[in-house]
Amino acid sequence: MAVTASGLEKTVVARDNPLTILSGLDLQIKSGESVAIVGTSGSGKSTLLGILAGLDLPTAGSVSLAGKRIDHLDEDERAKVRGEHTGFVFQSFQLLSNLTALENVMLPLELAGVDNPGERAKNLLTRVGLEHRLEHYPRQLSGGEQQRVAIARAFAGEPDILFADEPTGNLDEKTGESIIELLFEVNQGSGTTIVLVTHDMDLARRCQRVLKLHGGRLEEIS
Structure with missing residues (x-):
């Protein structure tokens, strides 16, 4: 299993009152599977x-993550x-503002000691259609372009599992649709397990x- 949770509980204290967010939650996600988690705002996704x-x-x-209890x-x-084992795509992109698109994708590769990180980063950015934006900083990119950089960065380390938190949440409908297509297109060749949280039912489906x-708790709806 790529991800396993058993008897999961999460309680936080809000204004001196305990608030239970997760209660006895169980979940199993197979390697290579794509799973969307939906729910109302504030449900704890x-x-x-x-x-x-x-x-x-x-x-x-x-x-447990990739068979390792964490x-x-x-x-x-x-x-x-x-x-x-993991890669991440967030709603807020979380790119480093002082690094170019190329440098943002190179960074995890350099930290992992990958040979020729620049070449791999260029290939990934080309794959997401940003070969002409390598030297641009996040502030010089549109929201859709920033999310494309984030996707390239997430796949840079060839993760076993990709976690995505509202990856289309800050994008307009048309751009969001292109990001959905890109996310699954990039994933097709890698066989990565995808676990995502979204309010976008088109993405979930x-x-x-x-x-x-x-x-x-979780209930399966499709």
């Missing part, structure tokens, strides 16, 4: 994604697992499974 990706810890329960690891150990988060 992004919280769940963060826990599955090892960015946050559950209050109780277990989480809920008992410290941040440095979780970061190592994330670096080896592109996935093999659609799960709805409600009352702290």
Whole structure:
């Protein structure tokens, strides 16, 4: 399994009152599968994604990523697992503003010690249609172009699992549709497992499974 969660609980304290976000949640995602998690605003979708990706810890329960249990690891150990197995695409793009498009994609490759990171980064940016934007900074790019850079960066390390949090959320409808097409097109050749959170049902329906988060638990709707 690419992702496994068992008995997942998440409780936070808001204004001195405990708030249960996840309650006894179980989930299994096979390698190579694409899964969308939908739900109302505030239902805990992004919280769940963060826990599955090892960015946050559950209050109780277990989480395994690429066959490795991560809920008992410290941040440095979780970061190592994330670096080896995952890629991320966020609604806010999260590009480094002082780096060019090329440098943003090169950075994870350099950190991983990949040979010829510049060449691989150029190939990825060409693949997402940005070969003419290599030396542009994020502020010089449209929202759609920034998300294309983010997708190239996410696939740079050839991740086993791609996590995406509202990847079309900051984009207009037409641009969002092109990003959806690009995300699955780039993924086709890699066989990467995709786990995404979205309010966009067109995007959700592109996935093999659609799960709805409600009352702290998941139910399969397609």
